Amino acid sequence: MFQQPYTTEYVQNAPNIDPIKPEQKNAEVKTICQDWPFALLFVVNVGVIIALMGLWGIKTLTDPENNSSELLSGDDTKVAIVIATGMAVVSMTLALLLVKLIVAYARVMILFVLWFNVVISFAFAGYGFMIGNVFIAVIGLLIALLNLCYARAVQHRIPFAVANLRVAEGAIAKHSSTYAVSIVFTIVQIVWVVIWAMALLGVANKIAKNNPSSTSTTTSSRYTYKQSGVSYVAYFFLLLSFYWGLQVFKNVAHTTVAGTVATFWYNAESSGATGASLKRSMTSSFGSICFGSLIVAFFAGASRVGGKWAPGGERLGMCC
Numbered sequence: 562m563f564q565q566p567y568t569t570e571y572v573q574n575a576p577n578i579d580p581i582k583p584e585q586k587n588a589e590v591k592t593i594c595q596d597w598p599f600a601l602l603f604v605v606n607v608g609v610i611i612a613l614m615g616l617w618g619i620k621t622l623t624d625p626e627n628n629s630s631e632l633l634s635g636d637d638t639k640v641a642i643v644i645a646t647g648m649a650v651v652s653m654t655l656a657l658l659l660v661k662l663i664v665a666y667a668r669v670m671i672l673f674v675l676w677f678n679v680v681i682s683f684a685f686a687g688y689g690f691m692i693g694n695v696f697i698a699v700i701g702l703l704i705a706l707l708n709l710c711y712a713r714a715v716q717h718r719i720p721f722a723v724a725n726l727r728v729a730e731g732a733i734a735k736h737s738s739t740y741a742v743s744i745v746f747t748i749v750q751i752v753w754v755v756i757w758a759m760a761l762l763g764v765a766n767k768i769a770k771n772n773p774s775s776t777s778t779t780t781s782s783r784y785t786y787k788q789s790g791v792s793y794v795a796y797f798f799l800l801l802s803f804y805w806g807l808q809v810f811k812n813v814a815h816t817t818v819a820g821t822v823a824t825f826w827y828n829a830e831s832s833g834a835t836g837a838s839l840k841r842s843m844t845s846s847f848g849s850i851c852f853g854s855l856i857v858a859f860f861a862g863a864s865r866v867g868g869k870w871a872p873g874g875e876r877l878g879m880c881c
Contacts, residue, residue: 596848603851606802610760617763649751664730667723675712682708732825738835739818746814753806761799768792801862808854816842
């Protein structure tokens with residue numbers, strides 16, 4: 562039977578097969594905001610930080626005597642904000658240029674990254690041998706060999722990676738508004754950092770004034786401010802708020818661009834994909850983005866606290 566040709570007789574006798582995923586016309590798609598409590602909690606979080614900045618943090622810039630902060634003067638605060646903003650703008654510009662560079666020279670950039678890691682690893686191992694530290698030398702040599710094996714093993718995959726980059730570049734070129742989304746949310750992150758920093762200074766100043774028993778010490782490279790355990794609870798939640806805001810804004814931009822590229826994969830002639838993807842990120846998917854970002858922010862904040870504050874148990878170190 563299997564050797565018979567596909568004649569008309571056999572085709573007519575073939576059974577009808579229903580498609581696995583039949584097309585559903587006129588199906589109503591209900592848009593539901595997933596994990597909406599976390600979206601509401603994030604909005605409250607942003608409102609609280611803005612309120613703290615307005616109540617206490619703004620004094621670090623407007624105080625005529627420049628002494629409103631116990632930890633940082635008004636002039637120092639202005640200089641720090643200007644420097645941080647300038648560095649953020651430079652970083653954003655370099656990031657946009659790097660995107661163009663990676664797409665234009667995809668194969669060269671991939672090879673450069675692979676072999677640069679190998680060279681750095683061997684240099685690290687060589688440094689260990691030079692200073693006579695066997696542990697550093699052995700670990701560096703092991704990492705270098707692993708990087709070397711990896712670089713050689715993935716050589717045949719480089720053309721596929723280059724092709725994927727070309728497709729992604731085509732999607733972004735088709736929907737150039739993704740650049741605007743990335744730039745806008747980068748600016749939002751910069752504004753968030755400034756607002757949060759001013760709120761932190763305001764809270765630290767308020768705690769210092771209400772805690773006369775606190776003491777401070779200064780060394781040649783570090784200013785140490787001793788606080789009570791309750792104060793560190795406040796600082797932890799401020800740190801959690803900081804990371805949460807950054808993660809949410811970054812992930813909204815990420816999901817918007819990813820949704821746009823996914824739409825391009827299925828329909829290269831699609832229009833308005835960026836706007837539709839941004840709408841989903843800010844509505845139905847916003848709660849899920851906030852939820853996932855909160856988990857990442859919690860571990861980031863806990864890691865920061867454990868690495869900087871836990872050993873001392875009672876110190877808030879601020880580099881001058």
